[in-house]
Amino acid sequence: MDADVRQMTWTELAAVCTNLEKACTKQLRGEEATTFAKLASFYESRREPQADAKIEELVALIDADLAEGYPSANEAAQAAEDRGSKRALLWGEKATKLLKSLLVRYEKQGAKLTEETGVFVCEICGFVYVGSAPPEVCPICKVPAFKIHPVRKEAI
Amino acid sequence: MHAVRNLRLCTKDCVCLFICPTGATNTETGQIDFDKCLDGCRLCVDACPSGAIYLVSSTYPKPQTTEDAVAERLFALANSKAAQEDLARSIAHGSDDPALRQICKVVEMSSRIIAEDLWRESGYIIAQSDAAEQLVEAMLAEYGAEEGFPVEAVQAFLNGRR
Structure with a gap:
């Protein structure tokens, strides 16, 4: 089953392209990686921020993934004995739960949540960590800590 | 098939320099000279004591x-992750x-990484896959005439495949 370009959002198109950019980089095909990076930038440049976006909307989408999206996909992957998809779903579901927890904690604590501590994201699986230093090995995908990066506050 | 040095693992024992018949492993950048490297030779790969090649x-x-x-279900989740990235970007x-x-940036980054992984498992794992190739062709057909679309690079990619 192929994706339909005409039905994909700008960010979906960008995400397929950044994924292929990473694959080309790992194959040391620099020119092709650059082509996919350019495609991703083209689609990202088309995006318009939505006015009055709220954290609650974001949490609602995450809740829907956890309540329906992941269970339904897991069931299909299980029926197809598709271990690759099961792996991606397992990692993605865990990272999604951490994103929900991050947003819920931010809603309660506000800026205090990250006032005296760092926030980190694993570049492989999307694992999120709030603390002073990331774990030595990613608890979701088991990659070493050098692939878990700090996300800093920007001065405005 | 050429050899590559993982600079994070290389312990500079230089056995690859001793064994390489063409000098490809001896460069000022620390990386192997891919043009000099003999296709599939692998002498340095087997000789490296730190497994860095x-x-x-x-x-x-x-x-x-x-x-x-x-x-179908992976696409649906990837679509939802893209919507989450968009919302986080809009909130920021x-x-x-x-x-x-900062929190929004984390959500954007993590959602993108999760979405990429979903695309990977739904047939778009490498640019050499039929699905990826057809997607790029469809992108060119649908958006090729628009300003900012990297037409030449995309055509070069597709020509390289034929």
């Missing part, structure tokens, strides 16, 4: 296929609070 293939097999029922755009913007 590996071979990169020039051809790849077609990836495993994903069943439609699975792919409408705020001047550095802490909120």
